[in-house]
Amino acid sequence: MFDVYCPACDKQRLIAPGQVRTMINDDQGIAVIYECYCGELGALRTGAAHEGALV
Numbered sequence: 001m002f003d004v005y006c007p008a009c010d011k012q013r014l015i016a017p018g019q020v021r022t023m024i025n026d027d028q029g030i031a032v033i034y035e036c037y038c039g040e041l042g043a044l045r046t047g048a049a050h051e052g053a054l055v
C-alpha cells in the first residue's frame, strides 16, 4: 500500500497493490501507474531502490 495525493478526490488516498495498473522503468527510476478509487489514473515515482540492474 502507498499513500498518494489524488487531484480528482482532492485528498490523500491509500492505493492497494491491486490498483496498480503498470510500472514503467526508465532512466529516472520507476513510475508506478495506479488507478484511484474514483477511477482517476495517477503516476508515482519511486526510483529509490535501484538494484543495479540497469544496463
Ligand SMILES: [Zn+2]
Residues within 6 Å of the ligand: 006, 007, 008, 009, 010, 013, 036, 037, 038, 039, 040
Ligand atoms: Zn481519486
